[in-house]
Amino acid sequence: MDDTTRTEEYNQKAIRYSEFYKGKVQIVSKVPVRHLQDFSVWYTPGVAAVSRKIAENTDLSFELTGRWNSIAILTDGTRVLGLGNIGPEAAMPVMEGKSLIFNFLGAVNAVPIPIRTKTKDEFITVAKALEPSFGGFNLEDIESPKCFFVLESLQKTLSIPAWHDDQLGTACITLAGLINALRVTGRKIADSKIVLLGSGAANIAAAHLLFAAGFKEGNIVMADSKGVLEPEREDMDSLMLNNPWKYQLAMRTNSERLKGPAEVAFKGADVVISASKPGPDTIKKDWIKTMNNDSILFALANPVPEIWPEAAKEAGAKIVATGRGDFPNQVNNSLVFPGVFRGVLDARAKGVNFDIMVAASYEIANFVKDPSQDRIVPTMEEWELYPRVASAVASKTVEMGLARKANSREGFFKNAQEMIETNRKMYIRLMDEKIIKELPGGDNVEK
Amino acid sequence: MSKSEIKIRELKDTDISVAADLMLRLKKLNGEFDSIFNVSDGAKAEAEQILMNTLKDKAKHLAYVSERDGKILGLIVINLIHRCYYEPEMEARIVDFYIMPEGRRTGTGKGLVDRTYKELKARNVKLITAEFPALNPIAMKFYKGLGFREIVGIYGKMLE
Numbered sequence: 001m002d003d004t005t006r007t008e009e010y011n012q013k014a015i016r017y018s019e020f021y022k023g024k025v026q027i028v029s030k031v032p033v034r035h036l037q038d039f040s041v042w043y044t045p046g047v048a049a050v051s052r053k054i055a056e057n058t059d060l061s062f063e064l065t066g067r068w069n070s071i072a073i074l075t076d077g078t079r080v081l082g083l084g085n086i087g088p089e090a091a092m093p094v095m096e097g098k099s100l101i102f103n104f105l106g107a108v109n110a111v112p113i114p115i116r117t118k119t120k121d122e123f124i125t126v127a128k129a130l131e132p133s134f135g136g137f138n139l140e141d142i143e144s145p146k147c148f149f150v151l152e153s154l155q156k157t158l159s160i161p162a163w164h165d166d167q168l169g170t171a172c173i174t175l176a177g178l179i180n181a182l183r184v185t186g187r188k189i190a191d192s193k194i195v196l197l198g199s200g201a202a203n204i205a206a207a208h209l210l211f212a213a214g215f216k217e218g219n220i221v222m223a224d225s226k227g228v229l230e231p232e233r234e235d236m237d238s239l240m241l242n243n244p245w246k247y248q249l250a251m252r253t254n255s256e257r258l259k260g261p262a263e264v265a266f267k268g269a270d271v272v273i274s275a276s277k278p279g280p281d282t283i284k285k286d287w288i289k290t291m292n293n294d295s296i297l298f299a300l301a302n303p304v305p306e307i308w309p310e311a312a313k314e315a316g317a318k319i320v321a322t323g324r325g326d327f328p329n330q331v332n333n334s335l336v337f338p339g340v341f342r343g344v345l346d347a348r349a350k351g352v353n354f355d356i357m358v359a360a361s362y363e364i365a366n367f368v369k370d371p372s373q374d375r376i377v378p379t380m381e382e383w384e385l386y387p388r389v390a391s392a393v394a395s396k397t398v399e400m401g402l403a404r405k406a407n408s409r410e411g412f413f414k415n416a417q418e419m420i421e422t423n424r425k426m427y428i429r430l431m432d433e434k435i436i437k438e439l440p441g442g443d444n445v446e447k
Numbered sequence: 448m449s450k451s452e453i454k455i456r457e458l459k460d461t462d463i464s465v466a467a468d469l470m471l472r473l474k475k476l477n478g479e480f481d482s483i484f485n486v487s488d489g490a491k492a493e494a495e496q497i498l499m500n501t502l503k504d505k506a507k508h509l510a511y512v513s514e515r516d517g518k519i520l521g522l523i524v525i526n527l528i529h530r531c532y533y534e535p536e537m538e539a540r541i542v543d544f545y546i547m548p549e550g551r552r553t554g555t556g557k558g559l560v561d562r563t564y565k566e567l568k569a570r571n572v573k574l575i576t577a578e579f580p581a582l583n584p585i586a587m588k589f590y591k592g593l594g595f596r597e598i599v600g601i602y603g604k605m606l607e
Contacts, residue, residue, distance in 0.1 A: 231548040237476040240548065241585075251548060 007303070013443070014093075020440040024096040025103070025112070030066075062135065062348045062404060069345055070109045071136040073098050074127055076117050078143035079166075082278075082302070088114030091141060098140060098165075105386050106338025107416075107423035108345060110138065120149045131158055135345050136352075138337065139164040144201045145243040161344045161352035167205035169333035172340070172357045173377065174206050174273055174298060175213055176364035177331050180376035181296045181319045183365075187270055189214045193292075195265045197283070198276035199224040202300070204245050206273060207253065212354035213361070218255025221269070222246075223262035225277070230254050263287040271296040274306045282306035288315035297321070300331055319373045328374035335364060335378060339389025342416045346390060347397040348404030356396045363392035383420070390416035451516050453550070455558045458510035460502055462519060466512060467494035469522045473545040480582040483603065498524070509539070511562050513546075513555045520550030523559040527572065539567050541577040544586075560593065 031042055040046055054060045062068040077091035095112030102110035113130070117123040127137060127150070139151060139162065147164055154162035163169070182192060194215060196203040199222050211217055222229040229250040239247040258264050266272060266287040274297070276282050283299060283306040297317040299305035302324070309320040309327050321329035340360055344352055365371075367378050367385050378385050391413035397403045407415065430436040438444040458466060471494055477484035487493075501508040501524060513521035524543035530536055541563075546555050567575060577595060579586035 234472070234475070236548045237472065238479050241479065247548070 003303075016440065018093065021437070024093075025099045058132075059404060061132070066109065067133065068135050068348055069107075070111060070134050071102070071138055071341060071345070072127075072130055072134045073102075073110050073112045073138045073140055074123075074130075075114050075140040076123055076142055077114050078141070078146065080141045085143065088116050095140060098138070101334055102138070102338055102341065103423065104338075104427065105334065105380070105420070106342040106390070107419040108338065108341045110341075120146045120153075123150050124153050127154055127162075128157065131160060134160060135348065136161040136341060137163065138341070141166065144204075145245065147201050148204070148243075148245045155351060155353075159350045161341075161349050163337070163340070163352060164201070164205075165333055165337050167201045168209075168352075168357060169336045169340075170202040170275065170300070170331075171205040171209040172336045172361050173331050173333060173364065174202075174300070175209050175358065175361035176335075177298065177321050177329065177377045178210075178271065178273070178296070179213075179361060179365035180368055180371035181271070181321070184371050184373055184376065185270075185294045185296060185318055190216060192219065192270045193268060194220045195262075195269045195272045196220060196222045197262055197265075197272055197274040197306070198301075199229060199246050199249070200275060202275040203273065204249060206275075207249050209354055209357055209361070211252075213358045216255075217252045220253045221256075221258055221265040222249055222253055223265055227261045228254065228258050228265050230257055230259055232257075232259070263290075266290050268292055269295070271298075273298040273300070275300045276306055277301060278304045279306040280304055280308050280311070283312070285311055285315035288312055288317055291316065294318040298331060319376060321376060329376050330379070331377060332380065334380055335385065336360065336389070339386040339416075340393050342386060342390035342420070343393025343412070344397060346405070346407070346412055346415055347394040347402070349394075349397045350402045350404065352393075352397070353400065353402070355400060356393055356402075359392050359396035360389050363389050384417075386420055387413050387416035453520065453553060453555055453558060454514045455511055455562045456514065458498065458502065458512050458522070458524075460499070462512055463495050463498045463502075465519050466498055466510075466522050467491055469519065469545045469547065470494040470498070470524075470543050472547075473543060476545075476585075477580045477583060480584075481580050483605065484580055509563060509566055511559055513550060513558055515550070519547075520553075521546040521555045521559055523563060525563060525575075527570075530574075535573045537570075537572045538574045538576055539563070539572045541575070544577070556589075 032038070050064050054064060073095045075088065075091045075095055077088040078085045080086050080091045080094055091114040092112060095114055099110040099112045102108040115126050117126055137154065137160065139147065142150060142164065147167065151162060151164045151167065182189065192215065194210065196207055203222065207220060207222060210220060226235060229246065231251055233250065236247060236250060239250065267290040269291050272291065274283060278301040279299065282301065288295060288297065295317050296319045297312050298321045299307055299312065300323045305322040305324065309322060312320045319329070321331045323331055364378065364385065367388055368375060391409050394407065394412040395409045398406050471486065471490055474484065474486045474490060478486055498510065501510045507527050509525040511523050512519045522543060522545055523541060526540045526542055528538045528540055530538050576598065577590050
């Protein structure tokens with residue numbers, strides 16, 4: 001079956017199933033209700049005693065309510081998948097899907113909340129107002145550069161972690177893959193020359209994460225549709241006003257002061273990480289030929305990578321990663337966010353930062369035993385990964401003084417593993433009992 | 448690599464092409480704020496001409512550049528104007544002031560301003576003004592920071 005036919009089949013199924021299930025997540029209670037008298041404890045009058053305790057110390061909301069395991073998936077629907085600004089209502093199916101993954105892989109209660117806000121300040125106000133109900137925020141599908149303003153502002157002012165998956169999740173799995181790609185090709189972080197092609201949310205975050213991981217600022221060159229980022233480029237003043245994050249990176253990176261079209265940067269580069277325009281002709285074979293021997297290419301555009309892996313290899317790339325599951329080395333956020341949130345929630349984190357992300361990336365990289373050119377990142381089926389990432393993240397959170405709750409690494413691991421397993425068992429039981437209904441039209445049998 | 452010191456010196460005729468580029472970057476930035484300041488095709492030649500005139504008549508113009516490792520990072524151009532009706536009679540008006548992104552937050556701007564103040568003091572000029580588009584908030588903030596205040600308003604509109 002070719003790509004188009006397969007995609008069309010997924011599309012039709014998605015609509016049919018959405019009509020049938022009418023939403024992907026629901027709230028299920030977690031306390032026994034033997035008879036209605038139990039409500040006198042779960043609800044009034046008994047519940048008032050719990051409220052009084054929390055009113056005295058609001059941090060107890062993490063211990064006496066479900067806040068510790070609840071996050072909000074916040075979006076304004078301005079940059080949904082490849083669909084663009086489709087609005088909050090239309091963003092809901094995507095946020096529900098994300099919520100499902102959060103729950104299935106990380107046992108996190110993720111509440112999808114698409115909101116109708118126009119300005120970044122309005123978004124920030126709404127997010128801040130929601131803070132008391134949640135242990136963390138996952139920002140999703142917000143247009144650039146608004147997403148930078150919002151994330152930076154929320155990280156500064158909230159006392160729970162704020163994460164923008166399009167930035168931080170992608171950056172984190174990219175670094176994990178890169179660590180192993182460097183191991184496989186015998187390179188050192190401090191000597192590697194990296195090109196970040198595309199200067200949107202993912203690569204701007206990747207640049208900061210690479211700095212935090214010890215890559216040299218000057219060895220990194222960023223490029224966008226107008227060419228290599230450098231301080232003398234004509235649009236620098238405009239960027240300073242409209243996208244200060246990109247502007248700052250233009251100042252800090254590219255110590256060689258390369259100028260011109262993006263391909264200029266490929267020459268002599270060890271690594272190209274592309275989060276750019278979908279291909280397959282965005283990156284040319286001739287550009288890859290100018291890279292160093294045993295070069296590394298991450299072509300992360302979806303649905304079609306900037307260049308097909310086979311073509312990249314013909315041109316000399318030793319390791320190729322894409323965003324797709326049908327090629328080796330899928331750089332996939334889903335390997336990151338369930339474990340990261342399991343970890344920050346288990347530590348009752350007050351925030352998350354680049355050092356914690358570096359710890360997560362190393363844990364993901366180290367998870368891969370004997371990395372090879374076709375295996376630099378784990379796959380989603382490797383269940384042990386999520387509690388491993390969770391425990392690495394939680395421990396680092398404690399180390400950074402950002403945790404409300406301490407535990408040993410082993411303790412965090414066991415706790416996360418048990419939660420995720422219990423949660424899986426619940427899914428299996430609900431499906432066995434057909435409380436989660438079988439797929440409509442006899443589709444339940446795996447073909 | 449440690450960066451060399453920034454030197455402030457007078458504009459020379461050999462600087463003119465590079466200095467004109469800096470002026471154009473400033474004009475293009477003005478265009479970002481207000482389309483009434485969209486840069487014309489002949490702007491570069493005109494900028495070079497203006498800078499040449501500046502050098503020819505040093506009694507009426509001042510121009511300084513900041514330089515690091517032989518590279519020009521900033522430019523200030525001042526016209527000395529005789530004021531009718533009012534005193535003091537002489538006014539120094541900053542008409543161009545641009546710092547390349549790499550020169551910002553390095554003391555380049557302050558260096559150029561200090562050098563200008565010194566020269567104006569020597570010439571006994573007591574009033575300094577700056578001309579910039581009303582919708583350029585960076586310039587507004589910058590000059591307010593230097594203690595300038597709004598003293599003249601020029602209003603405009605495009606005719607149908």
